[in-house]
Amino acid sequence: MIAVTSCEGDMEIVDQGKYVRYTPEQIEALERLYHECPKPSSLRRQQLIRECPILSNIEPKQIKVWFQNRRCREKQRKEAARLQAVNRKLTAMNKLLMEENDRLQKQVSQLVYENGYFRKQTQNAALPTTNTSCESVVTNGQNHLPMQHLPRDASPAGFVNFSFSPV
Amino acid sequence: MIAVTSCEGDMEIVDQGKYVRYTPEQIEALERLYHECPKPSSLRRQQLIRECPILSNIEPKQIKVWFQNRRCREKQRKEAARLQAVNRKLTAMNKLLMEENDRLQKQVSQLVYENGYFRKQTQNAALPTTNTSCESVVTNGQNHLPMQHLPRDASPAGFVNFSFSPV
DNA sequence: TCCTAATTAGCCGTAACAAG
């Protein structure tokens, strides 16, 4: 209770009722100290209060709590930032992969086309060939495709409609 | 003021010095009400207190604050979950794209190989050809590659060392 | 009518505390 008036005024609340906001100067000092050492010992905390006149009116317990909350906040923010960063990275990588995929698709198309052309040439001009078959020459276990239905639509699985918002 | 004893016991604190944890029953009731309406009006909140005897010892202001905090928590959790979901989606998509890329790379390799073979056949067996050039036949503005340095390393940009942790 | 001061309500950040 104790309504504590309200806005306006520099009321030195003093009375340890509860809930005070530290001044910007105090925050600045605390942040600096936190940057030096995010997890000071109890002893170290007492030193800080003595060394820093700005913090002299803050109780040791409050200092302790402040560092606790500060660590917690940092952790949360770091995790959020990390997720955002990973997202950006993955999005960027996706873009690259899509472009590369596109490029390769085009390349395959062209190669298939040229291949068909050459195949025709070979067929027409060189019937007496030493080739064992008119089909695929090298078969390294994969891609046993008959070479005739490739010209387009070389996509394998279905990742067509991946909404995927920009984070 | 008002130390409020501490742990243990079912102390009916009553005196609203500060900081009380609501009982599981109260939480349950509040959660249920929240599920029905996450943002009740001031009037509605007063109704709730009257209707629900479990909440009768909680002040209107506290109810208001509870709903406020509850919304805040939900928001944070939803955002975190969303990021996680997007991350999973992107990671899965990346995997698919990588596989597809790999497949296309292999396909290009094979096609280039076959192409070379056919090209050689054509050259050897059919010198008197109507072909205008021994180089690329179709040139659709893109992929003006000389066809000789493709066999491997068809990667364009540098996405080699993308650490990319699994979320 | 439009504008401006005052009140109101919600959200954000954070202090303080409890539980684990």
Next chain:
DNA sequence: CTTGTTACGGCTAATTAGGA
């Protein structure tokens, strides 16, 4: 200690009252 919860100060947007 960390994590989660209660509570509050302060900012901002939305609403309203009163005066030019």
